[in-house]
Amino acid sequence: MSQLSKGNLENRSSITLPSSKAFLSPAISFAEKTAIALGLDNREAMAVTLAIEEIFTYLCGITFENQVIEIIFSGRGHYIAIEIVFSAEKLNIRAFNITSAISPDDETEMEEMGLLIASRFVDRLRVNYSEDKKYRMLLIKEKAYPDSAEEPVPSVGNLDNFEIRTPNPEELKLLSRHIQYHYRDAFFPSALHYPGKLVDMVNGGEYAAMIASDSKGHIGGGIIWHYSEGKTVECWGPYVFDHNPGLGLAGRLLEDCIAAVAKTPAISLLNRYPVEEFSGDYFELLGTLEIADSSGNTREIPSWYRQLNEDLGASIWAPSEIEHYLRLEYDRLFLPREIRLVRYDGESDNLFSVLSVDFDRSSDSATMHPVQAGRDIAENLRNHLQLFMKESVNNLFFEMDLGIYWHSYFAPALVSEGFIPRLILPYGGKGDIVVFQRGGIPE
Amino acid sequence: MTFSALERLIPDYIRRFEAYIPSKPDDELKKLYGCNRIFRLNNNENPLGPPIEAQRIISGFPPVKASIYPSGDVYYLRQKLADLTGLHPDQFLVGNGANEVIAFVIKAFCREGDNIITADKTFAVYEWVAEFSGFEARLAPLINFEFDDEKMLSMVDERTKILFICNPNNPTGTYWSLDKLSRFMDRINGSRIVVIDEAYFEFVEKEDFPDGIKLIKRYPNLVVFRTMSKMYGLAGLRIGYLAGDREVVDVIRRTCVVYSVNTVAQEAACAAIMDTGHIEKTREMVKRGRDFLEKELSLLKLPFVSNEGNYIMVKLPMSDSLAYRKLMKHGIMVRTMTGFRFPNYIRVTVSHMEYLEAFIERLSTVINREK
Numbered sequence: 001m002s003q004l005s006k007g008n009l010e011n012r013s014s015i016t017l018p019s020s021k022a023f024l025s026p027a028i029s030f031a032e033k034t035a036i037a038l039g040l041d042n043r044e045a046m047a048v049t050l051a052i053e054e055i056f057t058y059l060c061g062i063t064f065e066n067q068v069i070e071i072i073f074s075g076r077g078h079y080i081a082i083e084i085v086f087s088a089e090k091l092n093i094r095a096f097n098i099t100s101a102i103s104p105d106d107e108t109e110m111e112e113m114g115l116l117i118a119s120r121f122v123d124r125l126r127v128n129y130s131e132d133k134k135y136r137m138l139l140i141k142e143k144a145y146p147d148s149a150e151e152p153v154p155s156v157g158n159l160d161n162f163e164i165r166t167p168n169p170e171e172l173k174l175l176s177r178h179i180q181y182h183y184r185d186a187f188f189p190s191a192l193h194y195p196g197k198l199v200d201m202v203n204g205g206e207y208a209a210m211i212a213s214d215s216k217g218h219i220g221g222g223i224i225w226h227y228s229e230g231k232t233v234e235c236w237g238p239y240v241f242d243h244n245p246g247l248g249l250a251g252r253l254l255e256d257c258i259a260a261v262a263k264t265p266a267i268s269l270l271n272r273y274p275v276e277e278f279s280g281d282y283f284e285l286l287g288t289l290e291i292a293d294s295s296g297n298t299r300e301i302p303s304w305y306r307q308l309n310e311d312l313g314a315s316i317w318a319p320s321e322i323e324h325y326l327r328l329e330y331d332r333l334f335l336p337r338e339i340r341l342v343r344y345d346g347e348s349d350n351l352f353s354v355l356s357v358d359f360d361r362s363s364d365s366a367t368m369h370p371v372q373a374g375r376d377i378a379e380n381l382r383n384h385l386q387l388f389m390k391e392s393v394n395n396l397f398f399e400m401d402l403g404i405y406w407h408s409y410f411a412p413a414l415v416s417e418g419f420i421p422r423l424i425l426p427y428g429g430k431g432d433i434v435v436f437q438r439g440g441i442p443e
Numbered sequence: 444m445t446f447s448a449l450e451r452l453i454p455d456y457i458r459r460f461e462a463y464i465p466s467k468p469d470d471e472l473k474k475l476y477g478c479n480r481i482f483r484l485n486n487n488e489n490p491l492g493p494p495i496e497a498q499r500i501i502s503g504f505p506p507v508k509a510s511i512y513p514s515g516d517v518y519y520l521r522q523k524l525a526d527l528t529g530l531h532p533d534q535f536l537v538g539n540g541a542n543e544v545i546a547f548v549i550k551a552f553c554r555e556g557d558n559i560i561t562a563d564k565t566f567a568v569y570e571w572v573a574e575f576s577g578f579e580a581r582l583a584p585l586i587n588f589e590f591d592d593e594k595m596l597s598m599v600d601e602r603t604k605i606l607f608i609c610n611p612n613n614p615t616g617t618y619w620s621l622d623k624l625s626r627f628m629d630r631i632n633g634s635r636i637v638v639i640d641e642a643y644f645e646f647v648e649k650e651d652f653p654d655g656i657k658l659i660k661r662y663p664n665l666v667v668f669r670t671m672s673k674m675y676g677l678a679g680l681r682i683g684y685l686a687g688d689r690e691v692v693d694v695i696r697r698t699c700v701v702y703s704v705n706t707v708a709q710e711a712a713c714a715a716i717m718d719t720g721h722i723e724k725t726r727e728m729v730k731r732g733r734d735f736l737e738k739e740l741s742l743l744k745l746p747f748v749s750n751e752g753n754y755i756m757v758k759l760p761m762s763d764s765l766a767y768r769k770l771m772k773h774g775i776m777v778r779t780m781t782g783f784r785f786p787n788y789i790r791v792t793v794s795h796m797e798y799l800e801a802f803i804e805r806l807s808t809v810i811n812r813e814k
Contacts (some may be wrong), residue, residue, distance in 0.1 A: 259784035263567070282786060307764035308781050312467060313475035334768035337474040413609050 011038055011075035019060050019067045019086065027056045027071065031082075038075035039143060048082065048141050050120035055137065060088055060116075077204020078197050079123070080278035081140040111408040126356050127371050145194035152249050153181040156241045159220040159372060162212045162249065164256045165223070167197045175199030175222040176210055179239050187291070187301065188236060190360070192224070201226075210247045210256055218242075221277075223253040225260075231267040231427050240277045250277035262308055267427040270302040282306055284333065287423030287439055290364055303423050303435075311335060316402035316431050317342045326402075326434075327423045335426060339412065350374035353410075357382060365395035373406040378413040385438075396438040401430020456577040463571070466776075478774035482798040485778040486678070487613070487643075487754050489725055490794045493676040494718035497711040500682075504707050511711055512768040515701040517684075520712050524684065527716065528656050534689050536696055538714075539703040541642060541683030546572050548685070550668060551579045552604045552636055552699040560598050561607040562590050564615070565785045566640065569607040588615035588748055592627045603634045610653070611643050614783055614790045616750025621653040628662045630806040636691070638666045642683075645674035645722050646729060656686050663688035666695075671708075671752065674714040674725060680708035729753045732793035739803045743812050753793045755810070756780060760810060762791050770807045774803050 012285055014029045031052035034400065035045035041306035070085040084302040119125045123139040154174070167175060171294045173195035180193060191197055211222040220242035225235040238253035239248060271283060285302035292298045313336040318326055320341050322427055330337045353374035358367045374380070388396055398419055419436040426432050466472065469481045477605040483490075492498060493747040517537035525532040538544040549559065551571050561569045563582035582601075592609055599606070611618040619627070624639070631637055639655040655667035655791040666687040672678035682704055685695070700807075715721070736755050740747045748756040759766050766789060770777060777800075780788035790803060 099539060180753060216601060255786050256784040259563075262781045262784050262786070263570075282762060284762055306762050307768075310764060310767050310779050313471075334765065334772060336477075336768075340658050 005322050012072065013037070014057075014070060014072040016068050017056075019069050021057065021060045023295055024053065024060070027069075028053050030071065032071075034073040035080060035141070036075060038080045040080060041144065041242040047121040048080070048139075051118040051139060051141075052082070052084075054118040054121075055084060056187055059084070071298065074364070076206060077200035077202075078145075078191075079140050079204075081143070082122075084137040084139070085134055087134050100169060103422075111177050123419055123435060124356070124358060127354070128288055128370075143196040143197070147193055151177060153177045154424075156220060156246060157214075157218040158216040159212070159215070159242045159247060159249075162214050162220055162247065163246055164210050164252055167209055167211045167213075167219075169203070171211055171213070171219060172199050172202060172209060174219055175209065175224075175239075178219060180220070182241050183239060183275060186273070186275055187363070192236070198224070206383060207270075208260065210253065210260070211240065212240075212242075212247075212253060220247070221249045221253055223257045225257055225269075227266065228262070231265060231310070232425065233261045233264070233266040233268070234272065235272045236273050237275060238277055251279060253280060254282050258306065258308075266308055268425075269306040269308060270425065272301065274302060274304055278304070280304065286333075286425065287329075287435075289397070289435070290394075291365070294364060294392070294394065295357045296394075303425075305426065307426065310428075313337065314343055314427075315340055315403040317408055319343075319408035319410040321415045322421050322434065326424070329424050333424070333426070335424075335432075338433070342405050343407060344400060351376070353377045353380045355380060357384070359393070364393060365397060366393045367397040367399060367400050370401075370404075370407050370410055373409040377410055378416070381410070381413045381417055398436040398438075399429075400430055400434045400436065401429035402434060454577065457575060460575045462770065472771065472776070473774070475566045476768075476771040476774070478772060480615055480774040482775050482794075482801055484523070484792040484794055484798060484802060485776045485790075487673055487752070487790075487792045488678050489674060489676040490792075490798070491676060491721070491725055491728065493711060494715045494721035496714040496718055497675070499675065500710045501707060504710070508706060511763050512702055513706040515706060517704050518685075520716075520761050521708050523713050523716060524686070526639040528686070528722060530656065530659065531689060532693050534659070535684050535707075536687050536692055537684040537704050538699070539683075540672065540681040541668050541685075542568050542572075542639070543681075543700070543703060544668060544683060544685040544695075545569060545638075546576075546730060547695050547698050547700075548636065548638060549573055549576055549578065550607060553697045557602045558600070559602045559607060560595050560603055562595075562609070565590070565607075565609045566613045566642070566683050566748070567782065569638075570642075585612075585615065585617075587617075587728045588612070588750075590619060592619070592623065596627075596630055597703045599631075601705060602636055606631070607638045607640065609640045609642070611647060611751035612657070613642065613752065613781060614690055614754060614756050614778075614785070614788075615748050616643075616752045616754065616756075617638060618647065618652055618751055620650070620651040622651070624653045624655075624658070630656070630666065631664065633662070633664045635776070636664055636666060637662070639686065640668040641689060642668065642673055644669060646726065646753050647750070648726065659686060659688055671712045671715060673723060675712070676721075677708060677711055677715060678812045679709060680705065682708040682712050725753075732796060735796065736791065736803070740767065743803075743807055744810075745806075745810070747779070748788075752789050755793060756785065756788050756790050757806075758788050761787065763787050766806075766809055767811070770802070770805055773801075773805045775805050777802070 013034050016028055028049055032045055032049040035048040067087050072083040074081045105310060122139040122143045126138045128136045176192055176195040176198045202209055207226050209224045211221060212220045221238055221240040223237035225233050228234055235257050238250045240249050245261050283306045286302045286303040286305045288302045290298045293299050315338040318339050318341060326339060350372055351374055353376055355368045356371050356373035398414055414436050421434050422437045423435050424432050514701040520537055521535045521707055526537050545568050556579050559573045560577035560581045562585050564585045568620050573580040581598045583591050583598055595606060627784050659665050666685055671685035740757060746758040763781055767779050778790040780790055
């Protein structure tokens with residue numbers, strides 16, 4: 001969940017239950033009623049309820065005696081987040097790999113089947129082990145919204161003068177429709193296809209928007225930004241619908257966006273969907289990613305970055321496989337970093353590794369994030385690649401957080417599977433994030 | 444062992460707030476950026492240091508006096524300030540830097556639901572202190588780089604307690620004249636506390652620039668901030684003060700932390716304020732430096748905002764934070780202005796000519812422009 005969200009609209013409800021199957025029924029009842037109260041429809045609420053049922057049942061079998069399981073629901077506008085906090089003696093979270101194969105002959109693995117089922121009832125699932133020796137499982141279930149691409153878009157008119165301001169909900173919906181109409185060939189996040197979703201995203205506090213509007217209410221342009229995880233804000237735009245060159249709309253939208261986030265805890269501002277009106281004068285080029293469409297045509301997508309404050313320097317953990325790349329990039333970006341190389345010295349480790357995957361259907365891409373390192377990293381990565389090939393996902397990425405030492409353990413397997421470091425997102429996670437892209441379409 | 448109750452103990456307004464992280468010490472910065480010197484053009488410090496007599500007091504401070512508590516209410520400095528201004532010593536409150544007295548005023552007058560009003564692009568501490576204390580900070584946009592009196596007045600409501608005006612404004616250097624300030628005070632009509640922050644008062648030579656302390660008798664709701672950190676070169680000792688009507692200061696004193704100003708700072712400040720020659724020397728240095736910077740920045744075709752104070756704001760054709768990192772590689776430290784809501788601007792302290800020449804030389808490389 002965002003640490004940077006500006007709104008205060010979070011609806012939160014939680015229940016703490018003993019880790020005993022006798023309490024399964026209250027857990028289910030709580031999940032169902034809360035999901036509906038937080039705005040999910042019956043179908044979505046049922047999916048969440050089933051996920052909770054599977055997870056609670058599984059956790060009852062693996063948690064310590066006399067332990068409790070805390071289930072926290074939070075409504076964040078366009079999605080609900082469910083955090084499940086528990087202590088576990090042993091937790092084989094391998095089942096959370098989307099590629100996890102369950103053998104019906106093995107009773108232990110059958111138990112884990114529930115986790116697998118649960119992971120597929122929700123849109124995103126992450127598991128973390130925190131310093132207080134507790135597991136925190138985060139489930140995200142997004143609300144469904146109607147598409148309105150076919151609805152007419154009012155004319156922009158000619159803006160003689162304008163002010164940059166925060167839009168009301170109806171203006172936000174108009175902004176979404178204008179973006180779809182005027183930027184139909186541009187690359188923008190799928191969320192912008194749904195006007196109602198954009199309104200909920202902004203009302204939820206993790207997103208914000210500004211429009212350029214004249215005294216008659218015409219919308220000449222807009223910019224949207226997202227307080228994402230860590231200390232990064234990502235902006236989309238500036239979208240300009242009135243191309244009167246004397247107005248300087250694009251520059252003003254960018255400046256006002258930067259000024260709006262300047263005094264938040266954010267450290268960096270990203271733009272990964274630059275449009276024609278975007279000005280590099282305010283940003284630095286981090287690198288490019290190659291995005292292939294279903295026909296195999298590729299295009300280069302630049303990632304632009306702006307640091308919001310003076311860099312204080314940092315130490316990062318890095319695998320030797322990308323040390324040379326990191327030194328060159330940090331030098332090019334003038335980022336002071338102390339590189340600490342990580343290597344495996346035969347110490348004991350987990351049997352199984354875990355990866356979580358974020359799919360973005362609009363860009364036909366999948367991004368993997370490490371959840372746990374283990375002895376089967378190479379095999380696990382290969383299994384994921386096979387699945388992506390089967391699913392015809394063309395663009396494969398892996399995000400390695402250089403603030404977390406064990407993320408480096410994935411580097412040898414990544415390199416051997418043809419992944420190349422393409423760009424560094426400074427302060428993108430606990431530390432800087434290196435985005436790897438697999439060269440070419442998986443064979 | 445973890446402190447599991449911590450989360451629920453944190454008030455919402457603190458949860459939203461992020462701690463200010465100051466820059467690292469010079470030696471650490473040199474290591475980080477691989478440079479062998481630091482020219483500090485970031486904090487508007489006076490490179491001449493404190494006045495000579497203050498320097499003598501600092502270097503001659505008997506170590507054994509460090510074991511004795513300082514004067515809790517900064518007795519002698521208040522006496523001297525009273526002598527110089529004609530006010531009563533009890534009309535002054537001295538703090539551990541002017542930042543501390545900002546907190547005293549807000550704590551004294553604001554309670555839950557109250558608000559303060561200031562500008563959006565000014566010294567950030569008024570806004571910060573209000574917000575991390577749980578009060579709303581209403582921000583009036585600058586107009587032509589200047590505080591907008593009409594907009595500020597339009598934002599006042601029944602829960603407004605304090606209006607903060609930075610005069611001259613940091614970082615734009617613009618100021619309200621005596622006439623403008625008086626008109627503003629007349630319209631406030633004693634209904635709210637008005638704070639005039641005069642951190643850069645001693646740098647201004649303009650005839651129409653108001654001396655806030657002289658207006659206190661006429662406007663008892665006026666509180667004036669001054670600092671010893673800028674003109675008097677005592678930033679490292681942390682000492683600043685406020686002046687106001689005796690009844691107002693009596694109220695603020697109730698929130699004041701006593702013994703927060705150390706003995707060296709008190710004694711050095713007493714000496715510093717008596718040295719008018721230091722002000723003249725500093726003003727001459729700033730004038731020479733400002734003329735140089737204005738000429739060189741014009742040759743580089745860079746827009747700049749140069750008014751009062753010992754600083755100039757420069758607009759760059761690139762991200763200010765990137766320019767900061769590139770300049771730091773060569774040991775030149777400026778202040779990025781994104782945090783002041785001026786994207787792509789940097790603020791440069793008008794300092795020694797050697798520093799300014801090095802800055803201009805590096806800047807032309809960073810922006811890749813020939814003069």
